[in-house]
Amino acid sequence: MATTRSYWPRGSTTLAAFVIASIALLFAFAPARRAAASRQGLALSAPLPDRVPPGVVLRVGDPVTRWVFEHNGWDKKVPFRIEWAEITGGPEVTEAFHAGALDVGFGASVPPIHAIWMGIPVRIIAFREYADRVSRQAYVFGIAPKAHIRTLADLRGKRIAFSPSQVQAQVVIETLKAAGIRRDEVTLVELSSNIGGDVYTNALASGSIDAAPIRAEVVAQHYIRDFGPRGARLLKHPPFRDDGANVYVPETALADPGKAAALRVFARYWGLAQAWINDHPEELARGYFVEKRGLPIDDARVMAAYYSDVAVPRNWAGAIAYQQAAIDTLAPETKHPRFDAATLFDRRFETIAGDGASPSPGWPQGKS
Template identity: 45%
Template sequence: MGVLAVSLLLSGCAGEEEAVSGAELAEAEIPESVDPDTKLTIGTPEIEVALRLSGLINELSFDVEWAELSGGPQCSEAFRASELDVCSSAEIPSIHAHWTGLDTRLVAAVFRKDPVSNPIYELGIAPGADIRALEDLRGKRIAYSPGQAQGVLVLRILQEAGLTRDDVELVEMPSTADVYPTALGNGEVDAAPIGSVNIRRYLDLYGPDGGTTIKHGLRDDPGHLWVPTSTVADPEKAAAVREFVQVWARAQIWINEHPEEWIEGYYVEDQGLSREDGEYLVELNGDPDIPADWSGAIERQQETIELLAEATGNESFDAETLFDRRFESVAADAIAEDDGTGGA
């Protein structure tokens, strides 16, 4: 992580620059080749491991400083401090960045091919809560984390169930670590979205007492590469970002096609999970879907903006402004080229 650990303490509003208009960015050409003297600071810890395990890291022709950063708040602060060029994120951070005056763009998108059968989150139900369907949430206490993916999922679940925020009691609490499963088990809330290995651990721990989970039936899987606009407004850095997006896409496919290496190298050795947990997560994650056309992703982002604007009192805005469409087909083209089915 190097300089980032100290610099973020001083982040404040440092590094914020005058916004680059969408028209200016769209018209800016990206150099065909990457200057090897270009340097990017990249915060994608999971992909860094995949690149090292697969050997794809050797395809990067520019200088990289890897940052042990993940999640919207950490990456936003690093962007403000001008200490980070690329970050992995879900759909929410770029929206909140816009509302706080932080100028950023999304340069890659990944989903799951079967998001309803393989959701990232399930709705954990506390023992004795008597919730068997989404409609049963009326009058119940639901863990809620504003500004995080889990918080937006709660809003989507209420919308799906035909309920409003006034029909339930939203209990604000952070969704980090095992906070939600513990709150469920202790009876602090009746329902909470839980994900990853916490799903099976919650059922193992509280299932004997009546704890359950229900699938919400909604797409909850958007993933993106997220950058400060100043990074992609720089032609040399934009070329390096394009190359990283290509390698990032290939890493997504490598992970999917090499489950044994991924379980051992990432989940067991890097994350310290059991092999059983790793096998569970590989099954949970499903196959990646990297679209060449972002129209669907932008439409979904617009729906999320509208939902959050209503919940937070912020003004809605055009989701298109969050995407740098110069990169729209870069990831899909890289995969198609490897498959021999086309590509740029």
């Protein structure tokens, strides 16, 4: 029988268990730390400090950015220390924020929203989107081999994977609305996807679900390669945006003047990292996805393409509208309150990552 391939790093099962156990130990103390931080420190309306004091540490969960930083030596140029964490998915970032174990997370539209709904105040400090937002989709629907689904209308009456804390939930709800299918006409099976996609594809292959939104690169390609002969197929979702991605942080990090100053520098380097990836997809494919993740070169190139050809806007009007659409879509479906997406964004950072993506001559070799 064909099997799907996971794109988690080697040995990640043990690492993931260690991270989860560590987070669990910190849970009991997190509320007290957040309460103490909220009573003192830098106001969210105050100008960002421009000097990083000695001894500042940022804990960052973004493995691709880590490789780019270390590959270019930027982790040695920044005036603070970075502790990198192998935490990638929205649910894991939310758990780490709750435990006070992470300062910087990376995720799509829904994870920052879900954090707010879980009572964890966060702010977005950087945003990226596909340069080609018209024809490019981040997700497609994987269809189970015996589901008898050939069009989106055929989703009616079917079992669909649904993860309320991830962007896949937005993809599902938007698709059902566009297809004229009511929520009570399908069965949403709550199932969190992992970064490798094999949770969803294994469920599809086993027939425990009929459809699931899966990433439209290696995950989708391998699903069809492995299960297409048995009747598996892919369907594109209707033309709505699923491409935005955020760097977001807990408000407690922004309340710390030293960390706030470090985040100001980090956001600019993160923007530079996006520009570097755009210009060096083959280097990312070979250096990160082949050497670090163990992917075959063809798969690595597809993954690198997923991370490249992105834009980092200096104006967040479109980003706010994108997040508002996600809030408006999911709030009634998940029984959470609607809120103003603008409150998710720390506008003090609005141009910083975009400036990094279009660096001045000599930067970052010069002053950071």
